[in-house]
Amino acid sequence: MMRLSEFLKEGVTSVTIARMEQKGALNQLSRGLYQLPDAPLDGNHSLAVAAKLVPHGIVCYDSALAFHELTDRIPPYVWMAIGPRVWRPEIAQPRIQIVRLGEKEFESGVEQHVIEDVVVKIYSPAKTIVDLFKSGKRQEALYASTAGFTHATQAMRDALRLRKATPAEIAKFAANAGVWEQIVQPRLETLVANA
Structure with missing residues (x-):
């Protein structure tokens, strides 16, 4: 590619x-x-394509969850995060949903994976979960919906059960994102106590 x-x-x-x-x-x-037409395709082919089209982007939200096998949802598009001052590309195909994150949020929790010989930046499970809680907070404020919190809590439960994230990692990212005390801490404590 x-x-x-x-x-x-x-x-x-x-x-x-x-x-x-x-x-x-x-x-x-x-x-x-x-x-090449005969190039072998990986199950995460769309992430490699998105990484090529948005070279300064990082796979986030449901796309990162799906990559880490922490959701059964198949995202309808690839979620990509870009920094606050990065040019926002206009891409028709494949479907890419771009979100803009602050400098500190954008640079933390990044992992690099190779998919089809393309280096793809993807947020870690713990960082992805915290990003989902932060997005859920915005959804609650704008639409009075708690669906985002439910989705993030399920992802956190799966990540802890599959040992893809630790409570300490989640707590660190949540504290840095400003969603620890009122949003993540009570849910995390409940999950850890019931484990």
Whole structure:
């Protein structure tokens, strides 16, 4: 999987790429992104495509949960976080939902995974859970809905049960995000006490 700019850097012209695409030797995945037609596809193929299209982005929310196998939901699009001053790309295909995070939030809890030879930045399970609680707090304030908290609590339960996150990791990220005392702490204490 390569971007047009990577081809050009290697000395392959856009005319050559167009010819290869016409002959079926190259598939266009999205504007400026290409892949060989017989390339093996990973179950997380859409995350690799999103990482190429949003090079400064980090996989977050339900997409990160799905990658870490902490949800049964299949996200309808790839959730990508970008920093506060990063250019927000306009992407038609695949469906990518972009959220903007503050500098401190954006840079913490990042893991790197290789999917189809593409380095993909994905938030850790503990960071993802805290991000979901923070999103749930906004949902409650805007829509008077507690669905976000329910989803985040279930993800936290699964992460603790599968040992993909520890209470200490969750507490650290929650304290840094300002959602520890009133939102995460009581739910985490209940889950740990019932374990």
